[in-house]
Amino acid sequence: MSTNSRFAVAVHVLSLMAWSGEEPLKSEQVAESVNTNAVVIRRMLLDLAQAGLVVSQTGSLGGSRLATDPAETTLLDVYQALECGGVFSLHRQPPSRDCPVGVNIETVLGEVLQEVDSAVEKVLKNITIDDVVQRLKPCGTLNNVKKNSVGKSNGRLNGKAAKVLETV
Amino acid sequence: MSTNSRFAVAVHVLSLMAWSGEEPLKSEQVAESVNTNAVVIRRMLLDLAQAGLVVSQTGSLGGSRLATDPAETTLLDVYQALECGGVFSLHRQPPSRDCPVGVNIETVLGEVLQEVDSAVEKVLKNITIDDVVQRLKPCGTLNNVKKNSVGKSNGRLNGKAAKVLETV
DNA sequence: CGAAATTGTAACTATAATGGTTACAAAATT
DNA sequence: AATTTTGTAACCATTATAGTTACAATTTCG
Numbered sequence: 200m201s202t203n204s205r206f207a208v209a210v211h212v213l214s215l216m217a218w219s220g221e222e223p224l225k226s227e228q229v230a231e232s233v234n235t236n237a238v239v240i241r242r243m244l245l246d247l248a249q250a251g252l253v254v255s256q257t258g259s260l261g262g263s264r265l266a267t268d269p270a271e272t273t274l275l276d277v278y279q280a281l282e283c284g285g286v287f288s289l290h291r292q293p294p295s296r297d298c299p300v301g302v303n304i305e306t307v308l309g310e311v312l313q314e315v316d317s318a319v320e321k322v323l324k325n326i327t328i329d330d331v332v333q334r335l336k337p338c339g340t341l342n343n344v345k346k347n348s349v350g351k352s353n354g355r356l357n358g359k360a361a362k363v364l365e366t367v
Numbered sequence: 368m369s370t371n372s373r374f375a376v377a378v379h380v381l382s383l384m385a386w387s388g389e390e391p392l393k394s395e396q397v398a399e400s401v402n403t404n405a406v407v408i409r410r411m412l413l414d415l416a417q418a419g420l421v422v423s424q425t426g427s428l429g430g431s432r433l434a435t436d437p438a439e440t441t442l443l444d445v446y447q448a449l450e451c452g453g454v455f456s457l458h459r460q461p462p463s464r465d466c467p468v469g470v471n472i473e474t475v476l477g478e479v480l481q482e483v484d485s486a487v488e489k490v491l492k493n494i495t496i497d498d499v500v501q502r503l504k505p506c507g508t509l510n511n512v513k514k515n516s517v518g519k520s521n522g523r524l525n526g527k528a529a530k531v532l533e534t535v
Numbered sequence: 536c537g538a539a540a541t542t543g544t545a546a547c548t549a550t551a552a553t554g555g556t557t558a559c560a561a562a563a564t565t
Numbered sequence: 566a567a568t569t570t571t572g573t574a575a576c577c578a579t580t581a582t583a584g585t586t587a588c589a590a591t592t593t594c595g
Contacts, residue, residue: 203553204456210479211462211472218468225570232466233458236555241571258563259569274479286454286487288372290401291550291583294379298400300386300503304379307502311378311442311494318486319454326479334475335468371582393541404584409542426592427540459554 208233209243209277210331213252217269217332223255223262250280269332275323286319287312376401377411377445378499381420385437385500391423391430418448437500443491454487455480 211233216224226244230237244263247253252272255263265272289308294301379401384392394412398405412431415421420440423431433440457476462469 204458205553206455207457207472207476210476211458211468214472215466215468227570232463232469234460234462234469237570238556238573239554241573242554245572255571256563257561257569257571260564261562261570263571287374289375290372290379292402294402295400298383300379300383301400301402303503304375304382304499307499308375308378310502311499314494315487315490318490319483322483322486331472331475331479334478335471373582395541405542406544406585407583409544410583413543423542424592425540425542425590428593429541429591431542 203283205243205281206278206283208235208239209247209281210274210328212240212243213247213265213269213272213277213328214331214335216253216263216265217328218335221264223260223264225262229263246282247277247280250276252276252280265328269328272328273324274326274328274331275320277328278320278323285312285316287315371451373411373449374446374451376403376407377415377449378442378496380408380411381415381433381437381440381445381496382499382503384421384431384433385496386503389432391428391432393430397431414450415445415448418444420444420448433496437496440496441492442494442496442499443488445496446488446491453480453484455483 212229215229215232226237226240230240233240244253244255248255248263248266251266253263254266255261267276289305289312294304296302380397383397383400394405394408398408401408412421412423416423416431416434419434421431422434423429435444457473457480462472464470
């Protein structure tokens with residue numbers, strides 16, 4: 200369905216900011232964690248800023264930080280900030296008006312899609328950015344060491360991880 | 368989000384077949400109602416046939432018809448037949464392994480997306496093709512006449528509508 | 536059998552959303 | 566004034582889907 204990772208990236212970005220607190224993050228730092236280009240991040244930050252979820256500042260000490268309490272910001276807020284406009288779409292071209300099915304299928308499907316969207320929104324409304332951050336922590340410390348067991352992740356920041364978050 | 372109308376078209380196609388009963392519909396007829404090309408329809412019918420929802424036959428009296436009871440076929444069956452693979456996607460490129468957020472965000476997001484998908488599936492599982500067809504009927508007779516009030520749709524088939532469904 | 540109709544399928548182009556890149560003006564700090 | 570960073574435009578790349586043409590394989594019917 201969706202070849203689209205915008206929602207995942209947006210949650211990633213906001214989680215980074217929640218993790219790092221008040222200090223503004225530069226788009227370059229965020230891009231490094233997300234593994235993409237800084238302009239892609241800035242474009243997304245514009246959407247998030249327009250929705251009032253982040254604030255940014257230009258200049259040499261600039262960057263972006265959360266504009267809201269992460270414990271109050273839900274994934275529904277994030278989803279709506281991206282203006283994805285629903286999970287499914289209706290027909291590209293309107294169906295035949297001369298067919299009894301075609302003439303009304305959009306109305307009926309519209310109701311169904313609305314029902315789907317409501318269900319999605321209900322789930323997203325119950326998860327906050329803070330929830331996501333809390334759920335990140337156990338993975339980073341216990342679970343992951345056990346899985347990889349090569350000592351790559353030992354709870355301390357090292358290498359680029361330090362570069363990304365120590366400056367924060 | 369989804370620039371994708373495959374689900375809408377698939378439900379349209381199956382509703383047409385449910386509406387028209389046992390008689391096989393030709394891809395050209397279906398394409399006329401959906402307002403697209405017959406090959407687009409045939410490609411979709413291949414997906415639906417592989418999922419066991421329709422059967423097709425070549426030859427001069429060929430066409431496609433439902434392979435299941437429309438009252439037992441849910442929109443979840445349709446959705447799964449299309450193999451859309453979930454409502455949202457994770458990151459295209461894997462995030463940084465050197466960032467405490469990046470290294471675990473995919474795991475956490477995967478759980479969230481699973482929760483979303485389950486909610487969507489729960490809704491779709493409760494709507495059958497027959498439900499859709501039933502909900503098409505009132506629109507075609509009362510509601511629509513009132514809305515358009517130009518007598519375009521008067522309950523009888525006329526013009527191309529006749530062409531599409533009278534042969535059925 | 537041979538003609539006609541229809542599906543199955545390949546090959547190609549078109550469209551649209553997203554992602555990636557480069558470049559640079561505007562703003563803020565030193 | 567110099568430096569840094571965002572905001573933003575412009576362009577290309579990638580991917581999924583839709584649309585089109587063409588044709589072999591299959592089925593019916595004369």
